[in-house]
Amino acid sequence: MSHAFAKDSRACAACVSWGGDRALSEDNTLVRVGRHGAEGECRTASSHDYRKVTKAYHTCAAWSPLPTLKKHGGRIGGPTPTSGGPAGPSVFVAGQSAAASGAGAATAQATPATTAAPGVSAAAVVEAEALPCRADPLDVEQTPQVRVLYTHWLRLKRKRAIPLVREIDTAQIRETVPRVCLMEPTADGDFVYRSCGRALQRRLPQRATTRRVTECHPPQAAERWLADLRACLDSGEPRCLMVRDDPMLPGTRFVELLLPLADEEGGKATRILAYRHVPGG
Structure with missing residues (x-):
């Protein structure tokens, strides 16, 4: 049974550097895989899972959407995931806008000695x-x-x-x-x-x-x-x-x-x- 992940799901299946088999939906807002637990190699050098085989639903802090998804509203929003569990919104919440999911994200700007990435204490x-x-x-x-x-x-x-x-x-x-x-x-x-x-x-x-x-x-x-x-x-x-x-x-x-x-x-x-x-x- 196939499964689909939304453009802002943060799932490996929607990441630009995931090596598993996948296909885009006709409107370029979903990524479809053969099954929820489909596997593929992580090719993101900055990820802790680099060169490891990950599940389609897996996610990490280095996630970045496929270019086509990004052009159709796929953005990184919400808190950075801390585990490799199933990713957040999938096909069931595909209608949620990327702007809404990232509306609460604040840009961290401080002094040079204390500049922090979003979500970092x-x-x-x-x-x-x-x-x-x-x-x-x-x-x-x-x-x-x-x-x-x-x-x-x-x-x-x-x-x-x-x-x-x-x-x-x-x-x-x-x-x-x-x-x-x-x-x-x-x-x-x-x-x-x-x-x-x-x-x-x-x-x-x-x-x-x-x-x-x-x-x-x-x-x-x-x-x-x-x-x-x-x-x-x-x-x-x-x-x-x-x-x-x-x-x-x-x-x-x-x-x-x-x-x-x-x-x-x-x-x-x-x-x-x-x-x-x-x-x-």
């Missing part, structure tokens, strides 16, 4: 700041969260060693824009936000555009990110990382992709296009 933030923020390399070819942006960058790279800033076409990477920021180095080793997507801006205590990294992030987190930004700029090669214990998302891991860009033909990298796959964005 102040104690969790303090605990996260006590841990060393770190980033471990990932195989960019095996990281589905960055595939759209990385593929676009590769297409441009085929024409030259390093793609140009003006070649980036946001219409082709529309799904990633809210989580993208353009970073420009300063003479003293810092970086400035030249642009910042909405999902990232919600995680920061102040408007990031034109501000330095050291102004927008706690010292330890800023030091880690600046080191990786400089490494990408100096090498002229992309860097894909799994970031842990960043106060921007205390207690949560997220995937980061850094792509070098040049201002002139044949020139060296002068800016970094940074994509941070923040859950809930």
Whole structure:
């Protein structure tokens, strides 16, 4: 007997990175699977279930809807689930609007030292700041969260060693824009936000555009990110990382992709296009 999950159900079956068999309904608001307990591999690198087989109804904090569901109102709303039990609304409440389910979600904005993700306590933030923020390399070819942006960058790279800033076409990477920021180095080793997507801006205590990294992030987190930004700029090669214990998302891991860009033909990298796959964005 088949089963259907709603566009905002937070079920693995409706997640962009789930590998099980599924199909969309005609109106693109439901995901249908062969049975409620259908299984598939989790391909979300920031999830604790990464590369594990999960049930269709399973869910996690790193859930993100399929692009088609997102275009038809699928959004992340309501409290972050803490277990792998059956997901919330399914076909029986498919008529509930995504806006209503997320109406009570508040955007957390505080000082750089206490910025917290929605649903995270102040104690969790303090605990996260006590841990060393770190980033471990990932195989960019095996990281589905960055595939759209990385593929676009590769297409441009085929024409030259390093793609140009003006070649980036946001219409082709529309799904990633809210989580993208353009970073420009300063003479003293810092970086400035030249642009910042909405999902990232919600995680920061102040408007990031034109501000330095050291102004927008706690010292330890800023030091880690600046080191990786400089490494990408100096090498002229992309860097894909799994970031842990960043106060921007205390207690949560997220995937980061850094792509070098040049201002002139044949020139060296002068800016970094940074994509941070923040859950809930």
